[in-house]
Amino acid sequence: MSTLHPSSSSVPVPSHSRVLRLWRRLLGSTDSPGSLHAEPEPALASSKTWKNIRQCLQASAAQAGGETAARERVAQLLAFYQQAHDADKRQFFQVLEDEYRTxxxxxxxxxxxxxxxxxAAxxxxxxxxxxQSLESPRWHILRQFNLVPHGIDSLVRMRADLLQLTSTPSSGAGKEGKNVASAGWPGVDQDLFRLFSLWFDxxxxxxxxxxxxxxxSLLEKVIRYEAVHEIKSWNDLRxxxxSDxxxxxxxxxRMPEEPLIFVEVALVQxxxxxxxxxxxxxxxxxxxGTATTAIFYSISNAQQxxxxxxxxxxxxxxxxxxLMHEFPQLQTFATLSPVPGFNRWLQGRWNEPExxxxxxxxxxxxxxxxxxxxATKAIQQWLQPQAPIARHALAALQEWLQGECAWYLLHEKRQQHPLDAVARFHFSNGASLHRINWLADTSANGLRQSCGLMVNYLYQxxxxxxxxxxxxxxxQLKASPEVRKLLQTALVRRK
Structure with missing residues (x-):
């Protein structure tokens, strides 16, 4: 249907020696940061390097000097962090967590x-x-990153590192005698989150x-960031x-070349x-121009x-x-959404004898x-095209799974919120649960996460x-009579 899209032009990459020279010039250190892919994880940078970083952080927290001085300090911190191994990144987060709190x-x-x-006065x-007392020195340090080009997107990548490292065990304690990867860095994470909530309003x-x-380059990022339905080729993307x-x-x-979140829509009948x-x-x-319905079938957060x-x-x-401005004839806005937690929930319930x-x-x-x-893997086997399952057994399986899915989406909650994250998102936005679709996603992922079920949320x-x-x-969750009927069937089984 389409030809391959030309790849983006290549960007020159600075040589390793140039990176090392920049490292030494900015940090005043003659120590090499080491191989970027060494195994096992390298030790921390030298004590002299860390002394320079600590001085830089202290001056930033005190907001010493003017804007020019602040820019120079942020540039030094970024140069250090961007060349750091995981051990130094952990130590960097730990210093911010422990020494720059409220x-x-x-x-x-x-x-x-x-x-x-x-x-009153x-x-x-x-x-x-x-x-003012609730604004930590750490908050003042991080806020200054918006003074330099690519400072904000560098902070976004820094938080992505923090989240990843929080879930990754450390290979040991740092030079300063602390295990710097135990329980994460909640203070740093919270300050970054607060900043992003303001900056990305x-x-x-x-x-x-x-x-x-x-x-x-942008199309390649769409392929890479698509999180719901894998884009398998340039033809698939095209x-x-x-046009429809x-x-x-x-x-x-401040991040003009990076999509933050994107949605894919089909204009259909x-x-x-x-x-x-x-x-x-x-x-x-x-x-x-003849479409009456807009289907939102994939929403992907591009920035971890x-x-x-x-x-x-x-x-x-x-x-x-x-869409309403471009296609005023559209009457229906709905999603075709996954149910990512259904199989996990169903297997947990099936393990209960009662x-x-x-x-x-x-x-x-x-x-x-x-x-x-x-149980869920057995169901996946029965749903394969060549599985030897009788028609009446398949019909019984369909009725049961759709009823249990209705129960899961409408009754399984954490406090007053649906247990399923996608359901929570759409219900909180004012959508209603319109339909539970049988064998709507027969891909390996669709069968693995929800036995092939997908749902339509309707935005009236x-x-x-x-x-x-x-x-x-x-x-309160609104659902169509069709879904309520499925729910009633599941309710009868539980009496």
């Missing part, structure tokens, strides 16, 4: 003054002092459409960017029930370092506005007639605000 004694004193304030003054983000004519398809992304002015059909390159291209920063809900709303005994005898027999001990524009309010106030 002053507990000062915070307590500010709280005391606030509580003992004798009038004294209370406002104490409130301002308390607010929806008002600062630019919505742009990504098309086949976009730069090759199909997703055809749309891809929109949020960008930040009805609510889709199969992602394989949507992504089939052999399907004829439709005239988008921005985990938890709210952007997805704003992206959907902005894209709906854009639950297993309450399920239909046909299902118990079907899952017993296999050499695979795990005149109901979004009410749905959001009911969810926020009491956790």
């Amino acid at each position: 002053d507990d004694a000062k915070v307590r004193e500010c709280i005391r003054q606030y509580l003992e304030a004798s009038d 004294a209370q406002r003054k104490a409130e301002m002092a308390l607010d 929806a008002g600062f983000l630019e919505l742009s459409r990504i098309g086949w004519g976009s730069p090759a 199909n997703r960017l055809d 398809r749309r891809c929109y992304a949020f960008f930040h002015g 009805q609510v889709a029930a199969s992602v394989q059909t949507l992504l089939d390159e052999a399907e004829p291209t439709q005239d988008p 370092g921005l985990r938890g920063v709210s952007m997805g809900e704003f992206l959907i709303k902005r894209v709906v506005e854009q 639950y297993r005994a309450s399920q239909p005898k046909a299902i118990q027999k079907l899952l017993a007639d296999t050499t695979v001990p795990e 524009l005149d109901e979004i605000d009410d749905n959001h309010r009911h969810y926020a106030e009491n956790g």
Whole structure:
């Protein structure tokens, strides 16, 4: 359907010797940072290098000198960090965590003054002092990174490193005698998150459409960052960017070449029930001017370092506005969404004898007639195209799985929020659960995470605000009569 897209032009990479010279010039050290891929993990940088880094951090925390001095310090810190091995990165985070936290004694004193304030003026003054005391020296250090080019995106990558290193065991203690990888660095993470929540507010983000004519470097990032349905080839990508398809992304002015989050949309005639059909390159291209339905079938967060920063809900709303402006005939806005936690939940329940005994005898027999001990893996075997399963048994399996999926999405909660992360996202945005689709994703991943089930969340524009309010106030989830019927069947089995 399409030809291969030309690859992006190559970018010169500085030689290893030039990197070492820059390292020594910026840090005043004659020590080499070592091989970037040495095994086992190299030891920390020299004590002289770390002395320079500590001095730099101290001056940044004190906000000594003017903006020029601050820029130079940030450049030094970045030069150090970008060439650092994991051991030095852990130590860097640990120093920020331990030595640049808020002053507990000062915070307590500010709280005391606030509580003992004798009038409104004294209370406002104490409130301002308390607010300032809660800003850690670490916050002031990190905030200065926006003074240099690529400082913000460097911080985003730094938080991605922090999250990754938090889940990765350390190979040992650092030179200064501390085990620097035990429980992560929650203070550093929280300060980075607070900064990003301010810097990446929806008002600062630019919505742009990504098309086949976009730069090759950007298209390669879409392929790399796609997190829901793998893009298998340039032809696959071109199909997703055809005239009856749309891809929109949020960008930040300080990270113009990096998509932050993007959504893929299909312009079709009805609510889709199969992602394989949507992504089939052999399907004829439709005239988008005749489409009545927009299907959001993939939303990918492109930056691991921005985990938890709210952007997805704003992206959907902005894209709906854009589509309505371009295609006023659109009447329905829905998703074709995965149910990523369903198999894990179902296997956990099946392991409980009481639950297993309450399920239909046909299902118990079907899952017993296999050499695979795990229930969900046995189901995946029965769902293979050549599996020797009778039609009535397959129909029973379908009814059971769809009913259990309805129960999982609408009843399994953590506090008042759905256990399933995708459901939580869409319900909190004001969507309703429209339909549970059988064998909607027959890929290996689709079968592995939800036995091939996918769901449609419906965004009815005149109901979004009410749905959001009911969810926020009491956790109420709206679902169609079709889904409620499936839920009722699952409820009867539990009595």
